Amino acid sequence: MSDFTSDFWHLYVAGLTLVSIIACALLLWISGKAKVKAHQDNTTGHVWDEDLRELNNPLPKWWVYLFVITVVFALAYGLLYPMFGRYAGVLGWSSQGQHTAEVQRQQAAIAPLYAEFRGQPPEKLAGDAKAMAIGERLFMNNCAQCHGSDARGSKGFPNLTDSDWLHGGDPATITKTITEGRQAMMPPMAAAVGSAEDVRNLAHYVLSLSGSPHDALRASQGQAKFAACAACHGANGKGNTAIGAPNLTDDIWLHGWGEEAVVRAVTKGISNHMPAQNQLLTADQIHVLTAYVWGLSNRPAQ
Ligand code: HEC
Ligand code: HEC
Numbered sequence: 001m002s003d004f005t006s007d008f009w010h011l012y013v014a015g016l017t018l019v020s021i022i023a024c025a026l027l028l029w030i031s032g033k034a035k036v037k038a039h040q041d042n043t044t045g046h047v048w049d050e051d052l053r054e055l056n057n058p059l060p061k062w063w064v065y066l067f068v069i070t071v072v073f074a075l076a077y078g079l080l081y082p083m084f085g086r087y088a089g090v091l092g093w094s095s096q097g098q099h100t101a102e103v104q105r106q107q108a109a110i111a112p113l114y115a116e117f118r119g120q121p122p123e124k125l126a127g128d129a130k131a132m133a134i135g136e137r138l139f140m141n142n143c144a145q146c147h148g149s150d151a152r153g154s155k156g157f158p159n160l161t162d163s164d165w166l167h168g169g170d171p172a173t174i175t176k177t178i179t180e181g182r183q184a185m186m187p188p189m190a191a192a193v194g195s196a197e198d199v200r201n202l203a204h205y206v207l208s209l210s211g212s213p214h215d216a217l218r219a220s221q222g223q224a225k226f227a228a229c230a231a232c233h234g235a236n237g238k239g240n241t242a243i244g245a246p247n248l249t250d251d252i253w254l255h256g257w258g259e260e261a262v263v264r265a266v267t268k269g270i271s272n273h274m275p276a277q278n279q280l281l282t283a284d285q286i287h288v289l290t291a292y293v294w295g296l297s298n299r300p301a302q
Pocket of ligand 2: 184193206228230244252255256
């Protein structure tokens with residue numbers, strides 16, 4: 001009901017529900033009172049298919065009581081639970097509240113498991129077999145669907161086992177990435193670069209930065225255009241972890257390799273999203289995951 005800003009729909013729903021229940025009760029009461037005039041043979045006088053007659057017996061009492069019980073039940077239910085529009089009910093129950101309580105109970109139950117890891121620096125925790133077994137399970141359940149079960153990623157989803165980092169591979173940055181998520185944004189840049197030929201030449205210059213196969217003539221013609229990219233990727237193309245702009249001089253391509261992929265990046269731009277995990281995971285779990293991810297590309301401290 002929080003989607004509605006006026007009281008109208010609250011009153012409409014509450015009113016309609018209450019009126020319906022009262023109408024049911026009234027119908028029950030009136031039909032209980034009304035007596036159909038019976039003929040001598042205790043039929044209503046209706047005849048179908050020549051000889052099919054309707055007897056005029058009252059409803060059995062237990063049957064009537066069932067109707068009464070449903071009306072009483074509905075009123076009691078509506079008083080206790082949120083049934084009448086925005087009215088919260090005497091018990092104050094909500095599905096959201098029940099979910100939160102269950103999550104809290106679950107988190108309280110697992111907290112002791114993590115107690116021994118809490119104070120340890122991730123570099124050391126990465127060498128703890130028990131913590132890493134938990135870390136691996138957490139990774140399989142929460143991260144593998146995007147980063148792959150071997151954490152090597154795929155197109156658009158970074159490889160977490162190499163030492164190439166978009167945002168930084170120190171434990172504090174990894175924790176921040178997992179906790180808050182990341183939104184990568186490269187705007188379409190073709191207008192800043194020039195004609196389609198200019199974009200192609202620039203693409204060959206970008207490929208030359210990593211020593212990838214390229215056309216040297218085009219690369220030299222495209223070099224000057226890289227000025228448009230330097231603000232994010234750096235004058236030498238080595239990237240900037242502060243804004244998540246990748247290093248273009250290594251041979252690691254998150255969004256595909258070759259002229260076509262670079263031209264696509266420049267003309268269409270890139271938007272990439274890693275969702276925040278702090279709603280799903282506790283700080284303790286993120287601490288263990290940080291050690292696990294850090295340990296994928298580093299040797300744990302003794
Ligand atoms: C819905 C898909 C998705 C899930 C689930 C997901 N990630 Fe990511 N993750 C991404 C994407 C996409 C990026 C790249 C963001 C960017 O381009 O800046 C990323 C980036 C990262 C990075 C930064 C890599 C770098 O080079 O700086 C880390 C670390 C990371 N994820 C860890 C995790 C962990 C740990 C989990 C599980 C708790 C997880 N991710 C769950 C999609 C996901
Ligand atoms: C506003 C900052 C910004 C500017 C300007 C910018 N980029 Fe990017 N670029 C990014 C970010 C951020 C990503 C990473 C997207 C991701 O994490 O998925 C990226 C990704 C790329 C990639 C994909 C790299 C890979 O590993 O697959 C290429 C290629 C690229 N940029 C080329 C360029 C070129 C060429 C220019 C200049 C015309 C340019 N960029 C200008 C921010 C920028």
